[in-house]
Amino acid sequence: MSAVTAEHVDHHDDHDHGPAKGLLRWVITTNHKDIGTLxxxxxxxxxFVGGIMAMIIRAELFEPGLQFVQPQFFNSMTTMHALVMVFGAxxxxxxxxxxxxIPMMIGAPDMALPRMNNMSFWLLVSGVLLLASTLFMEGGSPAAGWTLYPPLVLQTGNALPFAVFSVHLLGISSIMGAINIIATIFNMRAPGMTLMKMPLFVWTWLITGFLLIAIMPVFAGAVTMLLTDKFFGTSFFDAAGGGDPILYQHIFWFFGHPEVYVMILPTFGVASTIIPxxxxKPLFGYSSMVYATASIAFLSFIVWAHHMFTVGMPVAGELYFMYATMLIAIPTGVKVFxxxxxxxxxxxxxxxxMLFSIAFVVLFTMGGFTGLMMSIAPSDFQYHDTYFIVAHFHYTLVPASVFILMAAGYYWLPKWTGHMYNEKIGQLHFWLSAVSVNILFFPQHFLGLAGMPRRIPDYAVQFADWNMISSIGGFIFGASQLLFLYIVIDTIRGGTGEKVTDEVWEDAHKHGLEWTLPSPPPYHTFTTPPTVIPTEHI
Amino acid sequence: MSTNVAYYIPHKATWPVIATAGLVTMLAGFANYLNGSSIGPTLMVVGLVIFIVMLAGWFTLQSGESESGMYNTQVGISYRMGMMWFIFSEIMFFAVFFGTLYYTRNLSVPWLGGEGTGAATKELLWPTFEATWPTNGPKGLGVDASGARTFGAEFEPMGAWGLPFLNTLILLTSGVTCTWAHHGLLAKNRDQLIKGLIATVALGFTFVAFQAFEYHEAYTEMGLTLGSGIYGSTFFMLTGFHGFHVCIGAIILSVVLFRSTRGHFKPENHFAFEAAAWYWHFVDVVWLGLFVFVYLM
Known part of the structure; x- marks a missing residue:
């Protein structure tokens, strides 16, 4: 890694550099730190909104039979929980x-396209609000699952066009954000910050940005065809007119598989930043990490139909997608190694x-292994659409992406705020989360192998015990997250009262440029490019 | 990578929020309209007005900043990268519909006709269906004059060598005039720049007018509509989105033309022209794909 010479850090020229006063600051800001905070x-x-939906789901599944909600609303909850967590959280x-x-890590003053950065954020908020508004509409919010498969999704009530346009807005927002990140990384690096010196987090985001630009238009196209099939008489997904509902699944998963890597690649990046x-120690195998990330991204485009093994594909297709999918285990194994x-x-x-990061390495690996199990097409016929897949992708999202987001919060909050968080409560949060997340999701493997289908509010009595245990784990996990909320607020308001140093963590300045800057860093980090001095770590 | 010059960072932007408000109002209005709510059209118009005002305001701001020399080389590179990746996203958007055309023609329609493992399904469900292209499906979907769904409908597919071929020539010519205008800009020949842009914009709108005429023919004479099964769906979706993008490109070029008449752009600084030209060539290439895969084959 590298360090910057400090003389540039506090240097200001004579533009108006402070933030706007009052709440308007957050509406019209073009500052990467403000927008990052937003x-x-x-x-x-x-x-927390998505979490409340998850709590409703687990409460309904606490016992067999219908307890609290109607089946339609239950399905709305599974759909909205997924959409809110993926696109909103x-x-x-x-x-x-x-x-x-990224700007602090590569020695840039800000993002390359600051005005567009502002627009990305507000489009995101609008998209999510449009989606959330469907909860209060006639016919309820979408209930066909987050994949929005036709023909089922075409039975959605008034919510359908709102959901479609929400996807469009979220897509534009993501594309703008991704373009901005790519332009920043390619164009704004400080002199001396060569590509192979960039922190892994920057590398993974560069590749993620490419994935986003390639896939969000694909999802937009797919939902546009849903809209025209519903309202304009087209028959893209209607066999009576020569179309095919399975076509939607192909298009969706061409988007959907890279999409899940959009959520995991930056996770890898943060883990590779924190663990060293x-x-x-320096990160082991830096360049192999870069190549593994790129390989995973490439493979993500050619494996989509492993989500559709039971759809009735030709056998050649089943075999191809099976073998291609298994290949992903190789670069992922490189990373875990x-x-x-x-x-x-x-x-x-x-x-x-570090605790969250270690838990990530262990638990993500488990989620990866169940993925490997399902990549085997004949086995997948047993697992498909059961709680086994629910357990699998929650292992790759909750104790992986979400845990690493928590880790990132603890890791960088002192840098962002200049205050130290309460380590005792942080550790309590970790242990409660790490234990309860396994109580929550591990039993779902057993439920799935025993044949319990997903997206059903009721179940046969033989599934009762593990469901109750899973729900108890869910409630503990949900409640534990309030500790994180408390810690974030407490740290912003002063934390332990201990003034943190610039490097915060022992010798962190050897690992990243951001630790050579003041804590908290000035509103504008650099006004002229800093000089990057290579140090011993990479 | 950066060089050792001061950075340019814009502060306190109001147009992005206004743009978002305009877009959301328009889309919420459209959704309401589709649901049959009376407030829909009003919202759409309000959103559109906000959006147009935003475009005028934001363009004025940017071109003013550009002309006053606020953008250094690094900003220029960021803008160019932004435009290139935006065009890449557009390519992926069109790829969806080309992919749909490929999938239906080569896979799903033959399967409906009994190919592969579909023989028994065809015998049971659609015994009389013959998998040929163009098709409006086993049920022969169509719409009557009142817009109601009909079955067993007949339609005439769009030929390639009439208007579509003329439109191909028009777009290719417009690519040439666009490059001619660029040469004018580089040679500081303002007259050539403006004439070239006028020709390009005029050819662009002529293309759109011919396309509108073709749609009118399809709907009134040929029985070919969005509701004409998978052929009508893919035909109108592909050509429709392309026509929409021609309109966007022509509007961008009109803004560039307007700025050219005001004396904007220098041989070494004309990002807006370049971006518009790239976009125009992209639209041109998409049309060539359409001409081959939608009209010819």
Whole structure:
């Protein structure tokens, strides 16, 4: 990694540099730190909104039979929980981190296209609000699952056009955000910050940005065809007119598979940034990490139909998608090996960010292995659309993406705010989360293998015990997250009262430019490009 | 990578929020309209007005900043990268509909006709269906004059060598005039720049007018509508989105033309012209794809 010479940091020229006064500051800001904060706060809010939906689902599934909600509303909840968590919480949280950290990590003054950056955020808010408004509409919000498969989704009531346009807005927002990140990384790096010196977080976002620009228009096209099939008489997904509903699934998953990597690649990046700091070693296998990320991104475009093994594809298709999918285990294995090797013989300490990161390595690997199980087409006929897949993707999203987002919060909050968080409560938050997340999702493997289908509000009595245990885990996990909310607010308001140093974590300045800047960094980090001095870590 | 000059960072932007408000109002209005709510059209008009005002305001701001020399080389590169990646996203958007055409013609329609493992399904569900292209499906979908769904309908597919071929020539010519205008700009020949742009914009709108005429023919004479099964769906979706993009391109070029008459752009600084030209060539290439895969084959 590298360091910057400090003389540039506090240098100001004579533009008007302060933020606008009052609330308007947040509406018209073009500052990457302000916009990063907006993204992160919005994502945290949506994390709790989506979380409440998850609590409703787990409450309904606590016992067999219908207890609290109608089946239609239950299906609305599974659909909206997914859409809110994917498009409202996880993706925006990583865009928020990208906004805050990428300019500081590469020695740039701000994002390359600051006005568009502002527009990306407000389009995101509008898209999510449009989606949320469907909860109060005649016919309820979309209930066909987040994949919005026709013909079922075409039975949606008034919500359908709102959901479609919400996808359009979220798509435009993501594309603008991704273009901005790519232009920033390619065009705004400080002299000396060559591509192969960039922190892994920057690398993973560069590749994620490419994925986003390639796939969001595809999703937009798919939902546009849903709209015209419903309202303008087209028959893209209607066999009577020569179309095919399975075509929608192909298009959706051409978007959907890279989409899940949009959520996991930046996760890898943050983990690769945090683990070396607390292992007090350089990242093991930096360049192999870069190539593995690129390989995973490439493979993500050619494996989509493994989501559709039971749809009735030709056998050649089944075999191709099976083998191609298995290939993903190789670059992913490289990554897991590298994280482990980074920790090997390191001087490990276990502050909260490191705890979350280690839990990520272990639990994500488990989620990866269940993925490998399902990549085997004949086996997948048993697992398909059961709670096994629910357990699988929640392992790759909750104790992976969400845990790493928590880790990132603990890791960078002191830098952002200049205050230290309460380590004791942080550790409590970690242990409660790590234990309860397994109580929540591990039993779902058993439920799925035993044949319990997903997206059904009721179930046969033989599934009762594991469902109750899973729900109890869910309630503990949900409640534990309030600790995180408390810690974030407390840290912003002063935390432990301890003034943090610039590097915050021991020797962190060897690992990233951001730790050579003041805590909190000035409103404008650089006004002229800093000089990057290579240091011993990479 | 950066060089050692001061950065340019714009502050306190109001247009992005206004743009968002305009877009959301328009889309919420459209959704309401589709649901049969009376407030829909009003909202759409309000949103459109906000959006147009925003475009005028934001363009004026940007071109003023550009002409006053506020943008250094680094900003220029950011803008160019932004435009290139935006065009890449547009390519992916069109790829969806080309992919749909490919999938239906080569896979799903033959399957409906009994190919592969579909023989028994065809015998049971659509025994009389013959998988040929163009098709409006086993049920022969169509719409009557009142817009109601009909079955067993007949339609005439769009030929390639009449208006579509003329339109191909028009768009190719407009690509040439656009490049001619660019040469004028580079040679500081303002007259050539303006004439070239006028020709390009005029050819662009002529294309759109011919396309509108073709649609009118299709709907009134040929029984070919959006509701004519998968052929009508893919035909109108592909050509419709393309025509929409020609309109956007022509509007961008009109703004560039207007700025050219005001003396904007220098040989070494004319990002807006370049972006418009790139976009125009992109629209041109998409049309060539359409001409081959939708009209010819």
């Amino acid at each position: 993204y992160l706060v919005f994502a945290l809010a949506m994390f 996880v993706m925006p949280a990583f865009v928020g981190l990208a906004n805050w950290m 700091v607390f292992a007090r 590298n994280w482990t090797a980074t920790m090997w013989k390191g001087s490990l300490t276990f502050e909260t960010p």
